[in-house]
Amino acid sequence: MAFVELDKLTKRYGKLTVVNAVDLAIEKGKLVCLLGPSGCGKTTTLRLVAGFVQPSDGQIRVGGRVVSSPHASEPPEARNMSMIFQSYALWPHMTVFENIAYGLRLRRMGKADIQAKTGRILQATKLESLAERYPGELSGGQQQRVSLARALVIEPETLLLDEPLSNLDANLREEMRFEIRRLHDEFRYTTVYVTHDQTEAMTAADVIVVMNQGNVEQAGSPEDIYERPRSEFVAQFIGGTNIFKGKRVGTDTVDCGNGLLLRCGSGDYAANGQTAVSVRHHDLHLTNEKPKGDPSNWATGKVVRQVYLGSHRDYLVNLSGGETVRAIAPVDVAVPENQQIWLHCPPDRCRALAH
Amino acid sequence: MSSPATSPYPWADRRLIRRRRIKLRGDQVTIAALSPDTANRRHLGRFDLSTPLFVLLAVVLCVLVLLPLFWLGYYALTNKAGSPTLANLARLFTDATIRRAFLISLGMAGCVGVFSCLVATPLAWLVARTDMPGQRLVRSLVTASFVTPPFLGAIAWAMLAAPNSGILNNIYRWAFGLDQSQALFNIYTFTGLVFAVTCYSFPFVFTLVANAFDKVPSDLEEASAILGGKPGTTLRRVTLPMVLPAMLAGSLVAIVQAFTMFGSPAILALPAGFHVLTTKIWSFFQFPPRLDLAAASAVPLLVVTMLLLWGQRWLLGRRGYTVLGGKSGTPRRVKLGNWKWLAGAYVLFILCVTILFPYLALLKVALTHNISEPLSWSSLTLHNFNFVLFEFSSTRLAIWNTLILGLATATIATGIALVVSYLVARRAVPGASLLGMLATAPIAIPGIVLGVGLFLAYANPTFGLYGTLWILLIAFLTIELPAGYQQLSSAFHGVHPELEEASRILGATRLKTLWQITAPLLRTSLIAAWCFVFIGTIRELSATVLLTTAQTKLVSVIIYDLNESGDYGAISVLGILLLVVSFTVVFIANKVPVLGGAAPRSGS
Helix, strand or coil: CCCEEEEEEEEEECCEEEEEEEEEEECCCCEEEEECCCCCCHHHHHHHHHCCCCCCEEEEEECCEEEECCCCECCHHHCCEEEECCCCCCCCCCCHHHHHHHHHHHCCCCHHHHHHHHHHHHHHCCCHHHCCCCHHHCCHHHHHHHHHHHHHCCCCCEEEEECCCCCCCHHHHHHHHHHHHHHHHHHCCEEEEEECCHHHHHHHCCEEEEEECCEEEEEECHHHHHHCCCCHHHHHHCCCCEEEEEEEECCCEEECCCCCEEECCEECCCCCCEEEEEECHHHCEEECCCCCCCCCCEEEEEEEEEEECCCCEEEEEEECCCCEEEEEECCCCCCCCCCEEEEECCHHHCEEECC | CCCHHHCCCHHHHHHHHHHHHHHHHCHHHHHHHHCHHHHHHHCCCCCCCHHHHHHHHHHHHHHHHHHHHHHHHHHHCECCCCCECCHHHHHHHHCHHHHHHHHHHHHHHHHHHHHHHHHHHHHHHHHHHECCCCHHHHHHHHHHHHHCCHHHHHHHHHHHHCCCCCHHHHHHHHHHCCCCCCCCCCCCCHHHHHHHHHHHHHHHHHHHHHHHHHHCCHHHHHHHHHCCCCHHHHHHHHHHHHHHHHHHHHHHHHHHHHHHCCHHHHHHHHHHCCCCHHHHHHHHHCCCCCHHHHHHHHHHHHHHHHHHHHHHHHHHHCHHHHHHHCCCCCCCCECCCCHHHHHHHHHHHHHHHHHHHHHHHHHHHHHCCCCCCCCCHHHCCCHHHHHHHHHCHHHHHHHHHHHHHHHHHHHHHHHHHHHHHHHHHCCCCCCHHHHHHHHHHHHHCCHHHHHHHHHHHHCCCCCCCCCCHHHHHHHHHHHHHHHHHHHHHHHHCCCCHHHHHHHHHCCCCHHHHHHHHHHHHCHHHHHHHHHHHHHHHHCCCCCHHHHCCHHHCCHHHHHHHHHHCCCHHHHHHHHHHHHHHHHHHHHHHHHCCCCCCCCCCCCC
């Protein structure tokens, strides 16, 4: 049985539904990422799990016991969870050591135990030399590590992270992504991680849950989400993609109008025939020459923008049907702007999307 | 403590049992209290006290604020037999003396508002937007005139500008060799009253307008300059309109202050032979008491005050004003050049009139036998100090009472304000904003109105609080609560809620978090609020004057009584004492060591 279970979890503020009947089961020891654009309800979901927000409907169970329901909720302090906040929320009037030891002191632990445990976590997070500093005297990355240490030292049943890296600069963010994964592998707490950054999610997560407008769009492993998106939103949000709208003709072919027929290697087709096809930017192959043979999965258009980015070239192509698509090509495929070009979408890279 | 039965601590058992009972009420949560793997959690999660605390606070605030208002309304609307009547309110219109007092109050307050604005705006502009030297000093000196109790300022000006004995008039007669019938100033007039009240009301306008000037983004002015606006045009067309709401709001505060003030009119208007509304209400308490008329006269005072404050909130809350919240770049400063001499003279004049002259007058009178005695080394005496501190029996009691009430009020009001502002700022319980409204409401209740209400509510045989310090404590708590509450609730905006949530999720209850995290982070604001309340309490006169008896005299009332008997020497000593204590408190508050290592930062 899953350790943390969200069951039809719903949160409404007045008429606005922020979290809409979310079902989610998190196995013990797994790291789950809630991923979505701002306002998608991911942070509210996390705060529901933490107990800072009470659900309007549905319930949350942890280890089989109900911790949140519309009638009764355990307060946050009774949940044996810990949380890492977007602002780190380090108490400026306490030293690093005091910050970390706070949770242990609340648990009435002996002095020696507190020393030992805090010492161990300081070591694990490489903070030994900073124990007597105040948070105001630390760099952003160090503050982040203190906040991690403070959350981990109490050995929580569940660890919650709320956009923990969004206040760091790019280099540090990359480093901390791996650090979080490393610490998770070391301590194996059941973890819920909220982010809007897909790279962060893909680095850290065992399971990614993509949310949009209060709903779960798709949940799965990072590979699942990227390779086998089930909706236009997921395909767009994770990795970016070109969407062709069309009608299903035959078993696996979608007619996108203006003679563009796309054979799809995978995906779901909508019942009423309206189907979208997603082709990732780097799966569109460009060529100067008019193709011969089977015309399906080929399109033609005019280059409207071409940018040299060192490792690749980024193309914007205006198709004859009027759509604009983006394609990423190797550096040696150099086509000047305004020139006609042909694009090939290999069938196994075309994914049909029912919605 | 794995199970209650084997625990060596009986108190722990009780707590566990209580907790379990609470758990059992929520049906699904039962398992949580019993399953063995939650033993660790069990001692952590204590019962959350915020709901009972909320109820308690709501009751306390209701009693403090609503009960006196209820009795006020009751007395205003009933006759002696207790049956409802509009006769008392009708007297407001038919009785020419009340009508006249009301109109004079309005006129006086209006003049004070206009003059405060006219005096304070140039001053605020000079310190905020020009290169005039000594800006910090001017700011702190103007703030210092906040500390001067207005009634003390009025007495000091009576010493300076009374037609016969006034020091300035004496100097004038001496300089020009005139006889006793000539006088340059007469403070015992309507004009004199407006002047004396303006001296201690304009800092309200100054503070608001100076803040607004500080916040006008410099790029707005630069935008005007780049489009060809000369500095004068920019000031007139861009900067001044941006601070206009602050000017109006500040003037409204000054008007409210003047309108509800008891001390200065009682000191200056009564000898001049006219009443304002507050002194009229007070006169209804003199023999023979007319409580019904006092209650009825308090109604227009209350209503007008509420309207004015409502107008002020509306002005400050308007969208146009909130633009000022964002600050971009340092404010541009206008170079004064040779105008700085004129500016300096202006500032000096204001500081002399509001601070220097009155303080010197107090000092002079305190150190000589007689107010009109010329100052020389031989005329210096400590006679007045000796009289006040050792001979005059009622002062020691009054000083003692004032200190006790000051300490008690400051501590209790700060405590209540802290909890209320926490509950409101964090929306900790449903209906918390109601508590905030109750805690702010007394700001709209003039001191003398509250005095009437409290007298009616607690002087009756049921409570029998008249003549005790309790009734004064209740009065001061009610009067000072808004100041403490506003101070702390704005401080809460500087503390990121996540700092508290981090403590909760690690296992601390709300109250524990408030005590261990929030209170230390708010330390500076807490101390400031405490000092505000303390200083406000020891100088309160308008409610006190209705509620004291011989046994519960306070320093402010003694000063007022001594003024009636014309004992200026003793007044000066007590006034200096009051000022010294106030300034010491302000000084200590500013010198309290800030928290070790790091100043409170919001998160980052």
